[in-house]
Amino acid sequence: MSTDAGTDLTDIFEDYSAAGYYCEMLGNGGAPARHTEGLRRQLSELGIAELRRRAAMAERELYNLGITFTLYSNGSTIDRILPFDVIPRVLSKDDWDIINRGVRQRVAAINLFLHDIYHEQKIFKNGIIPAGLVLGNSNYRPEMQGVDLPRGTYVQICGIDIVRDEAGNFLVLEDNARTPSGVSYVVENRHLMLRAFPDLMAGMRVRPVSNYGVRLLDAMAEVAPAGVSDPQVALLSPGVFNSAYFEHVFLAREMGVPLVSGEDLFVDDDDRVFMRTTVGPAPVHVIYRRINDDFLDPEAFRKDSMLGVPGLVRAVRRGTVTLANAIGTGVADDKAVYAYMPRIIRYYLDEDAILQNVPTHICGEKEGLDHTLAHMADLVVKPVGEAGGYGVVVCPHSTAAEIEACRKQVLADPANYISQPMINLSVSPTLVGSGIEPRHVDLRPFAITGDSTWVLPGGLTRVALPKGSLIVNSSQGGGSKDTWVLD
Amino acid sequence: MTKLLARFAESALWIARYMERAENLARLLDVNEMFSQDRHDLEEWLPIVTINADDERFHASYPAPTVEDVINFYILDDENPTSIKSAVRSARENARMIRHLISTEMWTQLNMFHNRLATMNRGEIRLANLSPICMEIKETCQTHAGIISGTLYRDEVWCFYQIGKYLERADQTTRLLDIKFQHAARPSDDIEAMTDAGLWNALLRSVAGYHAFRREHPRGFKPEMVAGFLINDDGFPRSVAVCLDELKRLFGELAAEQGRPVPATITGLHAALHDAAAALPLDKARDGDLHDYLDGLQGRFIDLYGRLAEHYFSGDVPPPGETRPTQTQTQG
Numbered sequence: 001m002s003t004d005a006g007t008d009l010t011d012i013f014e015d016y017s018a019a020g021y022y023c024e025m026l027g028n029g030g031a032p033a034r035h036t037e038g039l040r041r042q043l044s045e046l047g048i049a050e051l052r053r054r055a056a057m058a059e060r061e062l063y064n065l066g067i068t069f070t071l072y073s074n075g076s077t078i079d080r081i082l083p084f085d086v087i088p089r090v091l092s093k094d095d096w097d098i099i100n101r102g103v104r105q106r107v108a109a110i111n112l113f114l115h116d117i118y119h120e121q122k123i124f125k126n127g128i129i130p131a132g133l134v135l136g137n138s139n140y141r142p143e144m145q146g147v148d149l150p151r152g153t154y155v156q157i158c159g160i161d162i163v164r165d166e167a168g169n170f171l172v173l174e175d176n177a178r179t180p181s182g183v184s185y186v187v188e189n190r191h192l193m194l195r196a197f198p199d200l201m202a203g204m205r206v207r208p209v210s211n212y213g214v215r216l217l218d219a220m221a222e223v224a225p226a227g228v229s230d231p232q233v234a235l236l237s238p239g240v241f242n243s244a245y246f247e248h249v250f251l252a253r254e255m256g257v258p259l260v261s262g263e264d265l266f267v268d269d270d271d272r273v274f275m276r277t278t279v280g281p282a283p284v285h286v287i288y289r290r291i292n293d294d295f296l297d298p299e300a301f302r303k304d305s306m307l308g309v310p311g312l313v314r315a316v317r318r319g320t321v322t323l324a325n326a327i328g329t330g331v332a333d334d335k336a337v338y339a340y341m342p343r344i345i346r347y348y349l350d351e352d353a354i355l356q357n358v359p360t361h362i363c364g365e366k367e368g369l370d371h372t373l374a375h376m377a378d379l380v381v382k383p384v385g386e387a388g389g390y391g392v393v394v395c396p397h398s399t400a401a402e403i404e405a406c407r408k409q410v411l412a413d414p415a416n417y418i419s420q421p422m423i424n425l426s427v428s429p430t431l432v433g434s435g436i437e438p439r440h441v442d443l444r445p446f447a448i449t450g451d452s453t454w455v456l457p458g459g460l461t462r463v464a465l466p467k468g469s470l471i472v473n474s475s476q477g478g479g480s481k482d483t484w485v486l487d
Numbered sequence: 488m489t490k491l492l493a494r495f496a497e498s499a500l501w502i503a504r505y506m507e508r509a510e511n512l513a514r515l516l517d518v519n520e521m522f523s524q525d526r527h528d529l530e531e532w533l534p535i536v537t538i539n540a541d542d543e544r545f546h547a548s549y550p551a552p553t554v555e556d557v558i559n560f561y562i563l564d565d566e567n568p569t570s571i572k573s574a575v576r577s578a579r580e581n582a583r584m585i586r587h588l589i590s591t592e593m594w595t596q597l598n599m600f601h602n603r604l605a606t607m608n609r610g611e612i613r614l615a616n617l618s619p620i621c622m623e624i625k626e627t628c629q630t631h632a633g634i635i636s637g638t639l640y641r642d643e644v645w646c647f648y649q650i651g652k653y654l655e656r657a658d659q660t661t662r663l664l665d666i667k668f669q670h671a672a673r674p675s676d677d678i679e680a681m682t683d684a685g686l687w688n689a690l691l692r693s694v695a696g697y698h699a700f701r702r703e704h705p706r707g708f709k710p711e712m713v714a715g716f717l718i719n720d721d722g723f724p725r726s727v728a729v730c731l732d733e734l735k736r737l738f739g740e741l742a743a744e745q746g747r748p749v750p751a752t753i754t755g756l757h758a759a760l761h762d763a764a765a766a767l768p769l770d771k772a773r774d775g776d777l778h779d780y781l782d783g784l785q786g787r788f789i790d791l792y793g794r795l796a797e798h799y800f801s802g803d804v805p806p807p808g809e810t811r812p813t814q815t816q817t818q819g
Contacts, residue, residue: 065591066583066598232489240583252587258492259587264802276802277490278643279745 012044018438022168022426024089035092035486042200051431055086058196067188069243082185083479089428089441089461090484098170102355103445104453105345107158110177110332112348114154118144128347129340139330143300147317149326150223156324158447164426172355177333179290182460183446184250187212189482205487207457213254219450220286223322231285233257234275238291238307248290267311271318286322293327335384335418336362358423364415372419379419381406394470396422425470430463440464442472458483491643493802495588498581499644503651505578509571510628511659512561514693517621522689532557538666539569562612571624572604590638600627646741650734657730658788664717665781687713694725711772718767727764753794760787
């Protein structure tokens with residue numbers, strides 16, 4: 001990239017190299033991407049020192065605002081901020097069009113799939129996916145069999161993790177159909193950028209993200225039980241000790257609904273849900289719950305749960321309350337079911353998948369296990385039941401001893417593992433101690449489904465801050481970036 | 488309109504109580520430092536411990552206490568639930584519970600106050616620096632009050648917050664009076680201590696009431712005058728009478744918000760408190776013998792809170808076998 005003629009502006013990306021990966025700012029090695037030109041010029045005008053100053057300011061603001069997650073150790077609490085990188089990740093209009101259509105297609109297929117497996121189970125009869133893989137899954141909930149949900153919607157809020165390979169193609173890494181988190185950072189990152197860099201977006205036509213709460217509340221009203229004209233929505237959180245509590249506060253504020261805990265709700269003998277108010281019980285019709293199925297209702301699931309509401313499953317089955325997301329959606333974002341997703345899309349929608357999967361080998365099947373064992377050194381091995389990046393072994397980055405340990409684990413319980421080729425995730429220029437360097441990123445767009453599906457323009461860009469790391473999860477040293485979708 | 492969750496009402500009330508408590512403690516420590524005959528004398532500081540009924544806990548933590556220990560106990564001690572740091576931490580925790588109902592400005596200022604106290608060390612609260620630190624704490628509490636006044640939406644949350652504030656303020660005023668009367672009537676002192684101008688001067692200044700008092704009483708400091716002013720003056724914002732008037736007005740606002748009256752168990756006790764305040768025994772005040780009277784008032788404030796909690800914070804009768812924790816007045 002050249003500096004502007006007639007000025008002595010220094011290009012702050014002059015010494016930057018994406019080292020063969022696809023770069024979200026510059027593209028894949030040819031002429032720098034046109035759609036980021038304005039941003040690159042603005043950043044160069046600011047210069048590194050000013051970027052650092054504003055980054056420090058932004059960090060202090062996050063701390064003061066209490067946009068933190070809480071860690072508990074030795075009985076004391078530590079408030080940590082999610083590291084924030086000030087250099088945005090930009091998606092062109094064309095890129096966004098693919099993601100938007102692809103995510104909506106996937107959400108539609110997931111909802112049809114869930115409705116089918118909890119009703120007629122035609123997909124088993126047609127031999128598209130083995131019944132055992134679904135019915136034997138711990139996230140399959142027999143309690144939901146035959147229960148009709150408003151609009152047949154199971155997944156009202158979906159987060160789909162998308163990566164980009166060396167060629168710049170988008171690939172789905174995993175679906176999150178239970179309680180996907182991170183959307184609060186999307187909106188707060190944008191607010192933070194607008195305050196710290198009021199000048200940066202000038203003339204860039206970045207699509208806004210601040211109406212997420214309004215869209216979400218509309219969707220919650222659309223999926224209310226039949227006959228309820230002015231539904232009371234509530235957000236159910238495990239409480240202040242949950243590490244995502246900040247997000248629960250954010251969502252309740254943005255929707256303008258009460259942020260409740262299990263202790264605030266009860267289900268009466270007619271299977272209706274109420275919240276305890278200062279003037280006595282008041283009915284509740286829709287619950288956006290951020291508690292996992294297991295802890296939701298001690299009558300139906302874990303008896304020792306102190307977080308849930310006894311009788312909630314009764315109310316769902318009776319149709320007096322809508323839960324978002326529905327109980328039993330975890331079976332759709334299972335890492336083994338994921339492998340079948342292109343076939344699931346074709347089966348229900350008669351369309352090819354717009355967003356491809358990463359090729360996946362299911363170790364529970366002989367073919368997949370053989371392939372995994374034969375090529376282990378080149379593969380990424382993942383336990384199917386874990387979230388947050390836990391237990392993932394990136395073999396090309398591991399020692400021989402670590403690979404051997406992984407092989408033993410896979411052999412001991414093959415059904416618990418899948419393997420995938422290592423995807424060289426795209427990189428995004430990131431401000432680090434030594435200047436601006438490439439760091440690997442992914443993208444989690446958020447889709448809301450009521451009457452129809454809407455995708456928040458952008459999503460959460462997570463960035464793996466340690467040099468060379470491919471793991472973007474916040475629990476593993478990940479940070480985040482503002483994500484711009486250009487109009 | 489969405490009805491207010493019982494738990495949120497409770498949190499709103501407790502934010503106010505804890506912040507009021509923090510401010511009052513800062514006032515008390517500041518004035519004690521300024522008006523002690525010898526501020527290095529531990530005897531000048533121990534009445535604060537006694538009146539807060541903290542003797543046992545304090546002496547267990549500090550077997551050979553110094554003046555600095557008393558100050559640390561009330562400002563920074565994490566183990567002491569009545570320290571300023573603990574109060575602000577509890578206020579912040581309650582604010583976190585209702586974070587979605589309060590303004591970002593209110594939350595951020597409280598969060599920053601908490602972060603400031605969390606990083607404060609004992610060096611900063613040494614005796615020579617105590618006054619500026621107390622001033623800082625007091626002003627931060629007043630900034631909080633200003634943000635509340637300027638940003639908190641006037642609904643039930645506001646009512647419960649304000650009820651907590653005036654309940655705590657009235658209670659704190661009686662405690663402050665109690666400390667100074669006990670101080671004056673210490674066995675080692677002769678009866679002249681009761682007419683010690685410095686003592687009453689200090690007491691009035693600690694509640695920012697000196698000039699107001701002078702307008703009512705141009706000359707002299709008689710103990711019964713000071714007690715009468717702090718209990719019954721109808722213009723002084725920290726007097727028990729003004730706090731009770733505010734509570735009465737707030738009960739009216741709450742009833743309007745909820746479209747149903749405040750129950751007689753609560754209004755009845757409020758009326759009894761009002762009568763008790765009006766019946767301040769001036770002869771006993773003259774003799775410095777107000778402890779039982781003040782203790783009686785404090786007991787009724789505790790009862791008043793109990794009745795509020797029972798009626799508004801229980802969320803009606805839970806299904807059998809279910810219990811929920813209730814916040815106690817010395818919420819640990």
